[in-house]
Amino acid sequence: MCDQTFVAVTFGPCESCGLASPLMNIYVKTDPLNYCSFCVEVMACKGLQRGETLTSLKNESESLKKKLEEERVKLNDVELHQVAEKIEVLGALSLKTRRVLKGHSNKVLCMDWCKDRRRIVSSSQDGKLIVWDAFTLNKEHGVSLPCTWVMACAYAPSGCAVACGGLDNKCSVIPLSLDSNENLAAKKKSVAMHTNYLSGCTFTNSDMQLLTSSGDGTCALWDVESGQLLQSFHGHTADVLSLDLAPSETGNTFVSGGSDKKSNVWDMRSGQNVQSFESHESDVNCVKYYPSGDAFASASDDSTCRFYDLRADREVAVYQKDSIIFGASTVDFSLSGRLLFAGYNDYTINVWDVLKGTRVSCLFGHENRISRVRVSPDGTALCSASWDNTLRIWA
């Protein structure tokens, strides 16, 4: 985390309308302004002013973009692989499949670990949600949902509830119970409502809020109890495919990736898009924060994974190989952030050395696409969900 002698203005009277609200920190030329999201929207939609044409606006935005690139290059004094030269080379990894979780009868699309380090929730294309004790392979709950393609599921931090959603455009929270025979589907509570499919969801630091991403191109923060929309995040120009919450306790940010090839970093307080990276050549399928919260990795359909440093504000590494021609669908870091696990559409999981940019290992075992990889909260194991109807635990 950076050391700066500053404190943020994130809340107060808007300098345009005067209402106390969460503030976006924007600039007109070089003048700082603190506007609420509504006033920023008004500003963006004011239409053509006198003397402006679409072409002039286009040129202006192009020159600004160029300027931004120049600014980014200014402080670019060293590359990651140069810094990493002195670092010790990683030894061989001996990762093996330790468990195979069988129970879904169709593509497993998403999974999430419980904070207790051994329970897992997984969702599949046929609308089934299973809560497992992955250690004993015991299925603790099974919930049949009324929709297919349950593309997102998440375990609540307390371990007492799970959230899921998919083609029903909703994100529902299901409280878990100690009685495994209880019909949990009846206790389901719809929290979030999007206008298109739900592609990702996660609880924030408590059970009370849900952050969702959707095919309608937005992300949103919801209050679980009331289903109230707390904040929405507009900025992607196509389907949002994934999101990840910043791990650090001071970070009020999250990152999202979409099929507009962009990875955007958002301020959860004001809904402002504060950083955006567009270096992938195809859809960004997954984004994941580096454990320190100062960087994130993205997996893309263009068969590369990329690593962005948020403080340097640029891409610092690309993980690719000639022989890898199929898209990467999911990524996660090991506990130390040294290893990057990436699941690909060619049914393999590649393990990258984050610092050196080399591939350390390649895991075979699944018989169809990998839809999700997640390292357990204490870093002891990796779980992969696949379209071959199974989940595997690697350690």
Place this chain on the structure above:
Amino acid sequence: MTIRNTLRDHGQRYRPRMACLKKAEKVVLEMQDPKTGVKSQPQRLVITTIPHAITGEDIIAWLADRFQIDAQEAKNLGTMLVALGYIYPIQDHKRLVIKPDASLYRFQTPYFWPAQQWPVEDTDYAIYLAKRNIRKKGLLELHEQEQYNRLHKWMNHKWDFIVMQAKEQYRAAKERKKPDRVVFECQERAYWVVHRPPPGTVSGMDYGLDRRIDPNGDEVKTPDYYERIMIFTQQSIMRPRVKSSVSIGALVKYCATYNSHDPFLSRSFPSNPWLTDDATYWTLNMPNVEMPTKMRVERWTFSFGELLSDPRGRNDFRLFLKKEFSGENLAFWEGCEDLKWGAAATMREKAEQIYKTFLARGAPRWINIDGKTMEVTVKGLKHPHRYVLDPAQTHIYMLMKKDSYGRYLKSPVFKDTLKKAICPEEHKFSDAQLEQNARTRRPSLSPIVLRQQEQELKAKMAASVDITQICRFTTPVPHLAVYSGISDFPSCNASPSLPFMANTPVCPSPISLALDSTSASERRAEPSEGDSDGNSGTRATVVGHVSKSRMALSLRRLLKRGCTPSNMFASLSPKCHSAAGTSSRIQPISPDQPSQAPPRRIGNFFQIKVDIPPECRIYPIESEDEEEENRSASRGGGVGAKEIICPWESLTPQNGTG
């Protein structure tokens, strides 16, 4: 008959990009290069000769050589090319895999390569099936038969056309030479095996859900499209950045720091449960375990965030703060977190509660924040919002991080925890034991049960906190002057050679009082602390030690900052007075001038380096001292508790008087 789309869609109409197709095409073209490609030769198969056939092992060898990869990976890549239909198997045509032996394959003609732009049409499939039906004289395979019937029903209106097309194509094929015909039939069949796979097989062309927004479509360019880009780019340009060497250095350092804690990179003790099927590792690392492991305690030293995010670490820190009588800082921070991430319905009440407990003048657990932040916060509280306390929270967080955390790491509390921390022996299981373990994997307590226990514990703790509060309030004022602040700084401007140490032992009574009210967990830590001190029982000396180190710490900081203490104070003290004169809302109504130099907090002498994520524009903290004056003044006057001003209750009159 209407056929309902089984897939409930909401306007997803566009196939996702498949960037892999372009890349695969390149590879396949390379493979077909007459000189450098895979060797092919005509092969006799049963009665027909198949031109340009290649063997599975040749393909794998070529891929392995071309990409410098091992056989397993090459096999996987080859299989993917087969699954997408670039190469098709001749013998076992339904199993789309590469076998590393002499089984035969052929390259698919580019006409039948998969394409992203358009989906495969049912009409084409119907024609193919109809043609096949003619050729096989009605003996289709079962799944083909089913498909045929389905399509017949669905496309009834144009079935005549389909059958006509099929007949025509069949006739045209008959006119071709036999090898050509066989090859074409194989190619066509291979194409449909890929795109209409028999049930139960994996299709390489399965790409999941369609997208809502056309990935290849151009966005409509309206003025606001550019306006948005410009607004965003402007703020991006102005964004503070860090030199790459610094930020990358931090990333590298993070890896190095956590290297020995990463179970993938180093051993975990006693053993990784997934490897040995023994859950001891988890039992030892339960969230609220009595005695943490050495490794866990070590992690607390990595960063303040690490300490706070571990419940056991946070408890330990809380214990330390309690002994320092600055527990309100952590409690405030937790309250803010709760407000930020809690339910929306109770947000207003929570904000009010936090204000009354921590921020209002003379509040029971008054925290110490600078005037600017206080002003922003109080203004914001008129319309409470989840993030209204953010500046104050950041301030307190930084205060704890830069100040309390450092002292915690040097404190007897931490040393004691570290000393008691366990260092489990590595498990040495024999194979037989491992098997035994695998058979008897134990289930664990449900998180729901754990949650209940945790909440009970919390309730207990909350009760004990209340007691301390009361105790703090009933203690005589002079004692407060001694131990109220995290870093009291009394009378050191008179002589910086630490004479104020003499102050500390004069106050045994509140300390013993506090001891009586401490929770059981705190008492447990008690005796060993006495041991480590070598001094039996007198808590005052402990406090004295702490403040001595504190003092040293602050002096060191002063020097670091490059200003001598004397002129620092000289420049500060007039400011205090003027600040007291021009009192704002948060000033006390009639500030009593304290008779002696008021105790001060370090936080206000030194500009705190705030550690915030770089995503916000920001203003510098001003080191204003008015809050300190208020605090000591109202404490000194003993008015405190009654004067809680809640901004949404009675703000304007207060403003007037202030």
